Amino acid sequence: MSESIDLKLHVWRQNGPKDQGRFEDYSAYAKNISTHASFLECLDVVNERLVLAGKDPIVFDHDCREGICGACGVVINGEPHGPQKATTTCQLHMRKFTNGQELYVEPWRATAFPVIKDLAVDRGAFDRIVQAGGFITARAGSAPDANDIPVPKPIADDAMDAAACIGCGACVAACPNASASLFVSAKVGHLGVLPQGQAERDSRVLHMVAQHEHEGFGGCSNHYLCESACPKEISVKWIARMNRDLLKASVTHAPPTKSGGGDG
Amino acid sequence: MASPTASASTASGSKVLPLTQTSIGQKALVAITGALLYGFAFAHAAGNLQVFLGQEHFNEYAEMLQSMPKVVWATRIGLLAALLTHVALVVSIATKASKARPGRYRVDAPIAKDQSILERYARQTMLLSGLIVFAYLTFHILHLTAGVVPGLFFHRGMAFENLVYGMRNPPVAAFYVFANLLLGLHLFHGCTALFQTLGLKHPQWDARTKPLALALVAVIVGTNVVIPLACLTRIAGGELPDDPAELVIPLDEDDATALED
Numbered sequence: 001m002s003e004s005i006d007l008k009l010h011v012w013r014q015n016g017p018k019d020q021g022r023f024e025d026y027s028a029y030a031k032n033i034s035t036h037a038s039f040l041e042c043l044d045v046v047n048e049r050l051v052l053a054g055k056d057p058i059v060f061d062h063d064c065r066e067g068i069c070g071a072c073g074v075v076i077n078g079e080p081h082g083p084q085k086a087t088t089t090c091q092l093h094m095r096k097f098t099n100g101q102e103l104y105v106e107p108w109r110a111t112a113f114p115v116i117k118d119l120a121v122d123r124g125a126f127d128r129i130v131q132a133g134g135f136i137t138a139r140a141g142s143a144p145d146a147n148d149i150p151v152p153k154p155i156a157d158d159a160m161d162a163a164a165c166i167g168c169g170a171c172v173a174a175c176p177n178a179s180a181s182l183f184v185s186a187k188v189g190h191l192g193v194l195p196q197g198q199a200e201r202d203s204r205v206l207h208m209v210a211q212h213e214h215e216g217f218g219g220c221s222n223h224y225l226c227e228s229a230c231p232k233e234i235s236v237k238w239i240a241r242m243n244r245d246l247l248k249a250s251v252t253h254a255p256p257t258k259s260g261g262g263d264g
Numbered sequence: 265m266a267s268p269t270a271s272a273s274t275a276s277g278s279k280v281l282p283l284t285q286t287s288i289g290q291k292a293l294v295a296i297t298g299a300l301l302y303g304f305a306f307a308h309a310a311g312n313l314q315v316f317l318g319q320e321h322f323n324e325y326a327e328m329l330q331s332m333p334k335v336v337w338a339t340r341i342g343l344l345a346a347l348l349t350h351v352a353l354v355v356s357i358a359t360k361a362s363k364a365r366p367g368r369y370r371v372d373a374p375i376a377k378d379q380s381i382l383e384r385y386a387r388q389t390m391l392l393s394g395l396i397v398f399a400y401l402t403f404h405i406l407h408l409t410a411g412v413v414p415g416l417f418f419h420r421g422m423a424f425e426n427l428v429y430g431m432r433n434p435p436v437a438a439f440y441v442f443a444n445l446l447l448g449l450h451l452f453h454g455c456t457a458l459f460q461t462l463g464l465k466h467p468q469w470d471a472r473t474k475p476l477a478l479a480l481v482a483v484i485v486g487t488n489v490v491i492p493l494a495c496l497t498r499i500a501g502g503e504l505p506d507d508p509a510e511l512v513i514p515l516d517e518d519d520a521t522a523l524e525d
Contacts, residue, residue, distance in 0.1 A: 010370075023370065078373025104370040111364050177361035179287075206280040209288060218361035219287025222457040223387045228378060237465055243288050244463025250283040 005094060006031040008102040009046065011058055017114040017122075023104065026050070026058075035095040039082060040065060040072060042094055043105075060119040067091040067231065070166030073173070074119045075106040080170035080229040088168065088231045108169050110178035112216045125215040126167050126183060132211035133204035134187040136196050149195050162190035164232040174229035177218030182226040184212050185242035186234050192245060202249035209246050287360065288461075290353045295461040297350040298454050304343055305451070306480065309487040315500050319424045326423035351398065358391060386453035393446040400443030407436075417508045427491075428501030429508050437492040448485035452477050 009030035014021030029049040033042050040062050047057035063071035067088040074089055076082035082092045097103070105119065113121040151159075163186075171182035188205050191197030197204070220239055227236045283289035314325050329336060379387075386393075403413070408426055411418030416436065417429035431437045455477035459465060494500035505511065 075369055078369040078371040106369055109365065109367055109369065111366055176365060178364040179361070203280075209286050210279065210281040213281055213286055216364055218364035219291060219357050220461075221291075221357070221361070221387075221390065222453070222460050224379065236460070237470075240460045240463045240465035242463075243292070243461060244465075246286065246288050247283070247292055247463060250289065255280075 002035070002099060004032045004034050005097060005099040005101075007033060007042075007097065008100065010102070010104045011046075011118070012104075012106045013056075013058070013118050014107070014115050016117060019115075021115065029053070033094055035093070037094045038065070038090055039074075039076070039092045039094065040090045058119060059117040061121075062090060065090040068166060070168040073108065073168045073170055075108065075173055077104055080108065080173040081168075081231050085228075086231055086233050088166075091231075108173035110169075110172045110217070112178065112180070113169060113172060121169070123167070123169050125217070126169065126180070128215065129180070129184055129208050129211045130167075130187060133200065133207035134191070136191055136200060138196070151194060155193055159190045159193045162186045162193070162234065162238055165190075165230075165234055166232060168231065170229045170231060171226035171234075172217065174225040175218065175220075176223055176225065177221055179220050179226075180212055180215075180217040181220040181239045181242070182230060182234055182236065184208050185238035188242045188245060189238040192241070201245065202253035203255070205242060205245040206249050206253060209242070287357055290357055291461045294350055294353050294357070295458045297346040297353075299458060300346045301343065301350065302451065302454065302480070304339070305447075305484050309484045312491060313487055315424070315427065315491055315494070319501065319503070322424040322427075323422065327421070330421075347401075351394075354391070354394065382449075382452070383456075386449040389446075389449060390453055393450040396443060397447045397450055400439070400447070403439070419513055422511075422513070424501065425504060425508065425511060428495045428504055431492040431495030432498075434496065437496045440492040441489050444485050444488040447488070448481045451484060452481045455480055 007027065007030040009026045010023045011026050012021055013024045026046055029046045030042070033045060037045065040060070043058060043060055050057050060074060061071045063069045065072070067090060070088075072089045073081055076089075076092075081087060081089050082096070084092050084096055107113075107115050107119045108121045108123075110121075112125045113123055116122050165183060165186035167183060169180075169183070172178050172180045175181075188208055191204065192201050222236075224236050227234065284293070311325065314322050407413045407416055407418075407430055408423075411420065411426065416433065418426050431440065456473050459469070459473050491500065
């Protein structure tokens, strides 16, 4: 395999949420790209050349560059995080592409994720969904003893599978309805299976789903493209669980009263 | 003292939504109404298999159903309500979804390569297959229930003859076959999606959902495709004369009254 490749690179440029945006052809700046580079390093190289040519560099989100933070993510030829399964954009390497390959790089497309600039989108909607109930109201004091609350191993494993969600938004980007169901269900589910999450289980799902609707995401129509695109391979079984929790909570949940103290 | 967890509003101040205003609640209603329609489609197809038992038997079956007008009308009204709810909610959900996704990507990705072609195709064409099945249902009711399609033989009380002469018309038979294949795609996705939407997932059942969907679809679509083809090729109803004018048509009450006038 050759050590470097030339790409026919088209990148989405957009000056802000109100700008129409368009593809720019950066093939001239995407020659001789090392196959050992990650996709973000490829964009770094293109940006250096753009700056040297007196042009505006491409804006894209990134942070840890080791696949665990959820900051990066672009759509490459229609695939969120590119063609490699279970891999974030920062962990995708240029050896996965061929010399002379044509690439169209775009931001996540969803009304609830307005474009800040170029490939960077505002994923504040995810933060607001988590603020709506994606936590447990724990006593904040001294650390509890380990194994104070017994959690069976299979349940701990299950919770960890859901908790692997890094909130990157690839599920929304892949969904034809721009639904965040996979994200919300992972955040509802990883607490919902644990004993610590039971007290607020009903109010959590009610509030998080309400916030999801409020942010303008679409509904799930069971295409399961989210599961295919998810770099952490979160299963759509969590969506079924969220549906069940919401249906049950809608029927049985009684909000806490202001007076408190019970009937006695 | 007020409970520290008592909070009726979300981070941005929005209240908990009633179930019917969440897409999950709406989808659950779509699933439940879909299941009702599914049940009818199954019973209807199973009943129609009696076409192969001959003219007399089939017309007796039709007469037996017609002899229970209360049941017939309760079923019709119930099914119509289910169908209208199903369609109205899907339109509302699809409208919201198209607002949520502003545009397509430049390249159509081969994502979900792990899904079978049948599953992927059924999923992607739910709205289209639904629309064509809706048009087909309307035609089917006008043809064999109301009997008002011009040029197609219809006489009340002669369900067998109505069916056979209708299906001897190749374009009509072709439309029935085509629409039922799409109905099959629609029902295949519908059955598997139903369990997901209602949250009825369990590792013990999951492996059986797809075979169940395939079996139900095979019965419903198999029957609905075989009957038009059997009539077209004279395997069913071959004993009926080519020209419906040669049939002995019994006078029903309306005709008798008309003659008296």
